[in-house]
Amino acid sequence: xxxxxxxxxxxxxxxxxxxxxxxxxxxxxxxxxxxxxxxxxxxxxxxxxxxxxxxxxxxxxxxxxxxxxxxxxxxxxxxxxxxxxxxxxxxxxxxxxxxxxxxxxxxxxxxxxxxxxxxxxxxxxxxxxxxxxxxxxxxxxxxxxxxxxxxxxxxxxxxxxxxxxxxxxxxxxxxxxxxxxxxxxxxxxxxxxxxxxxxxxxxxxxxxxxxxxxxxxxxxxxxxxxxxxxxxxxxxxxxxxxxxxxxxxxxxxxxxxxxxxxxxxxxxxxxxxxxxxxxxxxxxxxxxxxxxxxxxxxxxxxxxxxxxx
Amino acid sequence: xxxxxxxxxxxxxxxxxxxxxxxxxxxxxxxxxxxxxxxxxxxxxxxxxxxxxxxxxxxxxxxxxxxxxxxxxxxxxxxxxxxxxxxxxxxxxxxxxxxxxxxxxxxxxxxxxxxxxxxxxxxxxxxxxxxxxxxxxxxxxxxxxxxxxxxxxxxxxxxxxxxxxxxxxxxxxxxxxxxxxxxxxxxxxxxxxxxxxxxxxxxxxxxxxxxxxxxxxxxxxxxxxxxxxxxxxxxxxxxxxxxxxxxxxxxxxxxxxxxxxxxxxxxxxxxxxxxxxxxxxxxxxxxxxxxxxxxxxxxxxxxxxxxxxxxxxxxxxxxxxxxxxxxxxxx
Numbered sequence: 001x002x003x004x005x006x007x008x009x010x011x012x013x014x015x016x017x018x019x020x021x022x023x024x025x026x027x028x029x030x031x032x033x034x035x036x037x038x039x040x041x042x043x044x045x046x047x048x049x050x051x052x053x054x055x056x057x058x059x060x061x062x063x064x065x066x067x068x069x070x071x072x073x074x075x076x077x078x079x080x081x082x083x084x085x086x087x088x089x090x091x092x093x094x095x096x097x098x099x100x101x102x103x104x105x106x107x108x109x110x111x112x113x114x115x116x117x118x119x120x121x122x123x124x125x126x127x128x129x130x131x132x133x134x135x136x137x138x139x140x141x142x143x144x145x146x147x148x149x150x151x152x153x154x155x156x157x158x159x160x161x162x163x164x165x166x167x168x169x170x171x172x173x174x175x176x177x178x179x180x181x182x183x184x185x186x187x188x189x190x191x192x193x194x195x196x197x198x199x200x201x202x203x204x205x206x207x208x209x210x211x212x213x214x215x216x217x218x219x220x221x222x223x224x225x226x227x228x229x230x231x232x233x234x235x236x237x238x239x240x241x242x243x244x245x246x247x248x249x250x251x252x253x254x255x256x257x258x259x260x261x262x263x264x265x266x267x268x269x270x271x272x273x274x275x276x277x278x279x280x281x282x283x284x285x286x287x288x289x290x291x292x293x294x295x296x297x298x299x300x301x302x303x304x305x306x307x308x309x
Numbered sequence: 310x311x312x313x314x315x316x317x318x319x320x321x322x323x324x325x326x327x328x329x330x331x332x333x334x335x336x337x338x339x340x341x342x343x344x345x346x347x348x349x350x351x352x353x354x355x356x357x358x359x360x361x362x363x364x365x366x367x368x369x370x371x372x373x374x375x376x377x378x379x380x381x382x383x384x385x386x387x388x389x390x391x392x393x394x395x396x397x398x399x400x401x402x403x404x405x406x407x408x409x410x411x412x413x414x415x416x417x418x419x420x421x422x423x424x425x426x427x428x429x430x431x432x433x434x435x436x437x438x439x440x441x442x443x444x445x446x447x448x449x450x451x452x453x454x455x456x457x458x459x460x461x462x463x464x465x466x467x468x469x470x471x472x473x474x475x476x477x478x479x480x481x482x483x484x485x486x487x488x489x490x491x492x493x494x495x496x497x498x499x500x501x502x503x504x505x506x507x508x509x510x511x512x513x514x515x516x517x518x519x520x521x522x523x524x525x526x527x528x529x530x531x532x533x534x535x536x537x538x539x540x541x542x543x544x545x546x547x548x549x550x551x552x553x554x555x556x557x558x559x560x561x562x563x564x565x566x567x568x569x570x571x572x573x574x575x576x577x578x579x580x581x582x583x584x585x586x587x588x589x590x591x592x593x594x595x596x597x598x599x600x601x602x603x604x605x606x607x608x609x610x611x612x613x614x615x616x617x618x619x620x621x622x623x624x625x626x627x628x629x630x631x632x633x634x635x636x637x638x639x640x
Contacts, residue, residue, distance in 0.1 A: 202409040208367055209404075210424040210475070211396035220423070224414050299414055300459040 008292070012285050019281045020070065020274070024063055027273055034079040034268045053079060055270075066274065075275035080267045086275035089260050094279070096166060097245055097256035103176045104241050105234075108183035113230065115184070116191025117223065123196060131188060138185025143244050147178035147251045164253040175252045179244050183237045187230055195226040224298065231295055235288040242280055314515050315341040315364070315483060320375035322359050322368060331586050333359045333370055335539035338613075341483065346509065346516040348526040350562070351536035354583060357519045360536070361485045364517070365402050366392045379483075398428040401476035405488040407468035411460035418456030421475050428479045443474045447504060466497035470504070477508065484508075487519045502529050523566045527551065532619070535559050538583050538594035545620030555622040557599045593625065601626055 035049050050056040054065065069076060075086035119131040141149075154174065155163035162171050198204065199222055207221045249258035257276055264272035296302050322334035334356040341347050349357045362368035364377055366384065377384040380399070384392070396402075404410045412420060418440055425436040437456075444452035447470045460468060469489060476484055486505070490498040506529060509516060520526060526533055526547075533550040535543040535558065543556040554560045561579035581598035584590050593599070593606040605625050614627040625631055 202404060202406060203412040205367060206404060206410045206420075206472070206475075207412070209365060209396055209402040211393040211398060211427050212423065213393065216423075216427075220415070221412050225412070300416075301413055301461050 008289055012289065015285055016278070016282055020067070020278055023274060023277045024066065027270060028059055032268050034270060070278070075278070076271035078269055078272050080269045086271050089272065090257060090275060090279055093255065093257035093260055096254060097249065097258060100172070100175055100179065100245055100254065100256060101241050103172055104179040104183070105238065107176055108180040108187060108237070112184040112187025113191050113227070115188040117195055117218070119188065119192040120195035120199065121218065132192070135185040135188045138181040141181070143178050143182055144247050144251060146181055147175070147248055150174050150178055166254045175248050175254060179241060179248045182244065183241060186233065186237065190230055190233065191226060194229045195222060198222045198226045228295070228299055231291060231298060235291040238287045239284050242284065311342040311344065313340050314343045314379070316378040318376045320360065320363060320377065321373045322363050322370040323373050324370040329587050332589055333539055333586060334363065335589060336375070337541050339534055339541055339544065341515050341517060343515055344509065344513045345531040346518055346529050348518045348520060348530035348533045349536055350520060350523065350526055350533060352521055352583065355536040356539040357536050358487055361487055361517060361519050364485060365396055365400060397424050398479045399481055400483045400485065401479070401481040403472045403476050403484065403486040403489050406492045407465055407472050408492065410472055411468055413460055416457050416459055417463070417471050421478055424475055425478055439478060443478045447474045465493055466500065469493060469501055473504065480512065481514060483515050483517065485517045485519070490525055491522070498525070505529055523562060535562065538589065539586060540594065540623065542595065542624070543622045545616070549617070549620040555616055555627050556624045557601055558595050
């Protein structure tokens, strides 16, 4: 187990380094720079600024010095927001994004699994059709459409919930729903199909032959096995929720990391682009790692410490 | 005469499918005595598994007619909840494939203990002790550690022992084993059959053994019921069936067993296939494959003829009205 974790950790570092390298060079390949946007600053000022941020140095040198500062977890200074460090921006934005992301994940998993199980148990019944209709809507309506619809109906029309910003628990509800419907729908469909498959397995018949109640059979014997594929896609879903949150944070004017990420790309704020990308990737890599660990606990047939075959 | 513990009367089970209604079991009459092993034998699709699952009410088909009497109750009329109290407690079942019949994500200990806790009001500690005892009894060494392991850490034969342990842990009076040795290799098969005999000697449990393997039947059964196309066509003591078979189908089955001591190089199969149970034949279901078919066989279902007090056959040839001939040829 320890060797497995160490090996995975090594692979994670390499992945992260590849992401840093690719992002760094792609970013510098893109036309434009932080200073020449719609403003005619004079050449001397431009030169001073370039020197201040070491942007006039050879690209290889910039790359190496960036890597060096990364080793100290120093993401540098924001260019467009003077006086702000990237670390500072992340520290402000991350808790908000994390709260939104976690709420979304919890809502999506809980409601998705419940819908999926109900649909499977009432296979081809009315609950099944309702749940799957809901799932199709969830998958096919993009979250930004969902967000605007929710704002239009619940905030503007009915005044039940606030339309935007992030200040009270009430403000969390709409963005969470908008962001969670897609993943929820995917989880519901997956849970339903894997539950249907598990329910026909021989060991379910064995459980019935023991005289167990339907509730026990579902919870103890079926659900655990049916959730294995759901756990597998949790990693990818997290990625989906992260990218979805860029858009949702923008729509609901939520002061999370997504806002900085999108804004920084528009303004070519190099250090913020790098900082947010590295942070998001690191977070995602860790989530995928946790999913693998969880998988090993859920399914005893999977051994993490040694490779089979 | 020993005491009857289970009595199946005129059992009909059918399945509703897109293609229509399949009458899988069409009037089965069987009794099971205390402490005996009854083998139900027949080819695939003859209704032997459906019959056994109907006793447990685990079949997906509908019991349309008939009764299954057990301890003064008709199992076909119990509610699902009453039935759950009987499953695993009074009547237990072992399934064909031990590889897939155990839940891969729970330790075998948990899977045994949950059955105990369901039916007996005892503490977790006592349940664990009971599981340990039963493991020892079915021949699994190192019970304490083994109970904490998962099914994939056991071999096929060991898993079938676990299934047996699971079925026996609540001391049932009837054990239904649905092809318990089919998925195992021959040496393990012999061990498992030996275990069945030992269990029966010690607990006096009645066993219904479902199989298509005449070799298995010869080893363990007291009485044998031969099923064909949803009916019991012949039933009798082991010796009756093996040495004095009356139904042409039984004879055919016995002839199709590979033998070491015979001159013949080839196996003798029964020609033809069983009838389509979407529309069961009007007369005897075996008529199309029967070398001795008479006119009456086409038109009328054979009635049961008692050969002796515990040997009966459903065949017109044995009816007293049939012309008596001395049987000479091979079937």
